[in-house]
Amino acid sequence: MHKDLKSPALLIALSMLSFSALAANGGCPAGKEGKQPKTPLTKQVGDLDVHLESEMDLGLEAINSPGWQFRARTVTIGAGTVIPLHSHNERPETVMMKHGGLTIYELDCTVGYTMQEGEVYQSGHGKQHWAVNETDHPVVMYVTDLLTKDNFPVGSK
Secondary structure, three states: OOHHHHOHHHHHHHHHHHHHOOOOOOOOOOOOEOOOOOOOOOOOEOOEEEEEEEEEEHHHOOOOOOOOEEEEEEEEEOOOOEEEEEEOOOOOEEEEEEEOOEEEEEOOEOOOEEEOOOOEEEEOOOOEEEEEOOOOOOEEEEEEEEEOOOOOOOOOO
């Protein structure tokens, strides 16, 4: 097998293609890049339910990446819930919003923006953000990520 096929970076690219082909509307709006003026929220508030759908040990797969997991989860975020500031340096993710809208605040974006149903959002190395459900209803999103350890905020299962 070619050595590049064992690369976690290649796995990230391949695994995310299925989601990113659906919609690529998430992320900082064009022209709004820069320092976030709001003070980051660093404490979880509200209801966060994380349901593990599946997990795969990538050390047992063709890419032979011991210690890496490929995971799929459904995340339900209650009305008014804050997911605190966190980094994706060690856990790249692709998210698809299934139901509702969630406001994302990135440290390198001058505005918060709302991720809507059907939109896809990706976050990886060098990215930090927090999210707030600023609606009166729960939101539901599907999340796939690659990880060597779980550093997701409090409330994960």
